[in-house]
Amino acid sequence: MQKIIVASALALAVSAAWADQTVQADVVIVGAGGAGFSAAVSAAEAGAKNIVLLEKNPVVGGHTVISGGSVNAVDHERQKALGIEDSAEKMAAQTMKAGDFRANPELVKTLADNSEAAIKWMEKLGVQWNPRVFEAWGGLFARSHNSGDKNAGHDYIRVLNKAAKEHGV
Numbered sequence: 001m002q003k004i005i006v007a008s009a010l011a012l013a014v015s016a017a018w019a020d021q022t023v024q025a026d027v028v029i030v031g032a033g034g035a036g037f038s039a040a041v042s043a044a045e046a047g048a049k050n051i052v053l054l055e056k057n058p059v060v061g062g063h064t065v066i067s068g069g070s071v072n073a074v075d076h077e078r079q080k081a082l083g084i085e086d087s088a089e090k091m092a093a094q095t096m097k098a099g100d101f102r103a104n105p106e107l108v109k110t111l112a113d114n115s116e117a118a119i120k121w122m123e124k125l126g127v128q129w130n131p132r133v134f135e136a137w138g139g140l141f142a143r144s145h146n147s148g149d150k151n152a153g154h155d156y157i158r159v160l161n162k163a164a165k166e167h168g169v
């Protein structure tokens, strides 16, 4: 209990110190979860400077850091090794079906078309994908990945946070 009070007081003190500052930025991203970190690192890789990633909580990671971390993606390398035939078209069709056809088809297509590039990008940043590709709950097909870490969501945020710091975000 004492530790929580000390941590909360520290977070408030840090927030108060930042509240008085004016920061100039070229790119401002709100929310330091998986999406925000990915946007920040991608922006830096594309050449953007002065990137600020805002987070309302005292710690980064959002839901991503506590998630199981199953990542659905077409993966010719690992799926092929397991005899699994997959494609972006199949992933998009199954994602629509799994969502009871309520999802935006264009966004689902973007997700599926870029899924393989996304896991390769995360791998390049330091995520070590488990060779086992599996069917996640609700996923409808064996295309789910997680990292070797037993807490995969934490692993993704650790890797993205490191990359963001290296880019000066």
Ligand SMILES: Cc1cc2nc3c(=O)[nH]c(=O)nc-3n(C[C@H](O)[C@H](O)[C@H](O)COP(=O)(O)OP(=O)(O)OC[C@H]3O[C@@H](n4cnc5c(N)ncnc54)[C@H](O)[C@@H]3O)c2cc1C
Pocket: 030, 031, 032, 033, 034, 035, 036, 054, 055, 056, 057, 060, 061, 062, 063, 064, 065, 066, 067, 068, 069, 070, 071, 072
């Ligand atoms: C227990 C659990 C298990 C899960 N398992 C899986 C899984 O295995 N596979 C899967 O695909 N998905 C899973 N999910 C869902 C997945 O975690 C989320 O879809 C994903 O993490 C969303 O990422 P995000 O970056 O959009 O949001 P988040 O990771 O939640 O990040 C959003 C961040 O924005 C911050 N924020 C919000 N508003 C503001 C504001 N106004 N100002 C500043 N900061 C703000 C939040 O504090 C947070 O840090 C799981 C979720 C949970 C809770």
